[in-house]
Amino acid sequence: MSERPTTAVVLGGSLAGLLAAGALAEVADRVTVVERDPLPTGAVPRKGLPQARHVHQLWSGGVRALERLLPGVTGELTAAGAHRQRVTTDMVVLSPRGWFRRWDESHFMLLCSRDLLDATVRARTLARPRIELADGTEALGLCGTDAAVTGVRVRHADGAERTLPADLVVDATGRGSRTPCWLAERGLPEPKRREVDSGLAYASRTYRAPEAARDGFPVVSVQPDPRAGQPGRGGVLLPIEDGRWLVTLYGSHGGEPPTDPADFERYARAELRHPILADLLEQAEPLGDPAFTRTTVNRRHYYERMPAWPAGLVVLGDALAAFNPVYGHGMSVAAQSAVALRDAVRRYGWGAPALARRAQRAVARPAGSAWELAVGQDVFYPGATRSGPTLRERAVAAYVDRLMYTATGNGRVARRVTDVTSLERGAQVLLAPRVLLAAVAGPLRPALGAPPLTTEERKAAGLS
Template sequence: MTDRSATAVVLGGSVAGMLAARALASLGVRVTLVERDVLPAGPEPRRCLPQARHVHQLWSGGARAMEELLPGVTARLREAGAHRLPITTDMVGLSPRGWYRRWPESHFMLLCSRDLLDATVRELVLADGRIELAERTEVLGLEGTATAVTGVRLRGPDDTRRTLGAGLVVDATGRASRTPRWLTELGLPGPKSREVDSGVAYASRVYRAPEAARDGFPVVNIQPEPRTDGPGVGGVLLPIEDGRWLVTLFGTRGAEPSADPAGFDAYARGLRHPVLADLIDRAEPLTDVAFTRTTANRRHFYEQSPAWPENFVVLGDALAAFNPIYGHGMSVAARAAVALRDTVEGHGWGTAGLSRRLQKAVARPARAAWDLAVGVDVFYPGATESGPTRAERLVAAYVDRLTYTATGNGRVARALTDVMSLEKGAQVLLTPSMLLAAAVGPLKPALSGPPLTGDEMKRAGLQ
């Protein structure tokens, strides 16, 4: 950056907004971060973030991007108790096609409560003197024309109104984003959009792990079978900080989990395998059951819009919101923030057509996660009006075959985690060697039960 007078406004104090602000500030841009609420001072719940009570993970592709933007963030999280779990070494997972083996590490996940992750990111970002936080401030709309956005109209906590000019406005306001309406107010067409809603509901509870299992335990994941005629049900156990387990149960239309503690336990017992129920039977519940239905996949294809104003970009859940069970939201946000930084740095602040380049750049990581989520959720009854397309059926059949192969082929399992962790694109699954491996199938016989070690079962109280 050579223009030290460059200014930006980032709308939304979410992880996506924080990382976007940091990405721009690292280039010398002065950033105003606008947030309608008061952000917590530490690792405490944020308002209007229902998914925060449910399972979250930061895949290695997102963790590396976040570390690039905020050097030292991984160490800070680890010091606060976050777990770094190797994939698939510390995963006990029942796929739609059988139990996964625990292969040597290919990638990793960072696991902690959402409150801890948010607070850690927030503290590091707001320590940057080039970023100013405007809390209790509502965004009323965009200022500008169909050609270029010049700023935003704001209402402060004392009901005063002002227009804040900026060389770039970033919408990171999440699922409630009003960009479609703002565009029409500027005289632009609304975006092409798609929603895939499996109808899944989530019920989550935090437990104190058995004492011997508090220093480390694998992820336990019982996946549903999405391509059956009935609803899908599943559950996930994630070890988080302070010796706790975060357990989320989920089910699609007609098989929703219960928000009642007794119903929660019964639902866990009714999954495809009882291992998760057996584990929580031996743990101490610390919270009530949190419940939410805010889980639809929703995508705005802004990068395909025939006309796009200068000085404006949309990212995070405002661009693409995913079913939280796949854990891609924060990783996509981190990778989008890196793409934002790199594109500005590569093309220069204020250059003609920069906003369209930015919108295409931030859409790439969103596209990968969208394809992964929709490729499963579109098969649940009622997810879309017309059901899966022929292309989606063909892709799903191939991925299903790869999933089956991965239960007994470590090389295929690694390729799948390459894509799931957002480290590589889906093209790695289409190489001649992958096609051949899929045709051959698993090289080892199917496992008869969950691949917990004897030591893990003993520490969890299962033997």
């Protein structure tokens, strides 16, 4: 720490914003979180988070980052009912190339409702003495010049306006971020941006699981094939706390899931590539009507590539890169980016030349890895981009497709694939000589002809 107190302002009280605030509280004297809406107390829905009603997961790469920021939080969540699911041991997945086998644990995922996760992170973060919350407060704009951001102008719920000075301003306001406009107001060039819109729409519903299937039941997923030349339709079932299943059905243009409760299970049976989800839902009790959203576009701002970047500003979370939630990477990337932000400040120090630019590049790395995973699939949906997949994307997709096919019958390749999808390791592990040779050879075991549910799981779910 320098002798002068250091201050940070985080815009956005989302998961990404709270994790960034918690990370900065380890290296700054004071951190203020500015949130437009009043934040709730407890595990209840938060305004401005339409995707909270749909499937969410924390891959192990994100869980490990979360633990670095909030030690002991994983145990707190599992004590509250969150499920630790082993990858791929606790998963029943129909990929575009067939059923995955349930290999020995390679990594894991943490599953619970978004309300429980947000409430736990919010309570832990805001309890820190260096963090103060200004909710019900709107960020009006940045203070400073094109060379340096020095604070934020805000308006409180009573209409009063004031300036919050800051050594560092972090934009974690999500998909509605105004940073591109604020940069333009200072005469800075528009950042390069790319969008890949698969057109997927989501319909999600919560169910009370059969009593015998409320503990230890696997994730169940039926995936579409984006390259099939027709609307993609899929679905996923995640066990969450309180003996519930969270089920999301999704479909691209022309294959959207229904909003009518009466059609929810019909879609799962008639439109997906396999009726396993419908079979399971027949034995469960629906809790409320489906929630629907179309907020699934992948959008990436390349702030780290801008020729000029103001000191004192960092953008992360969905404000930097927003992903199709079907891949479950957004929250994990937010946690990893918060760790990267903290480590950058520790490494270079407050007041270091180009600290903000270096921090921006650091937080962009985990976002870039997840971006490649999402776009590598979604770009193949009809109309996802104006020009279609690039030559590189086609070549990468062909190789990944071969890997996924091989992974259905080769446990070593399956582990390397989950190294990447769990955000534990970078995609370079898929180019190791052994993996390349295994991909050429293909799967070592024959394809499965049915969902790999155990006899005990089928009995617990009421299927036999």
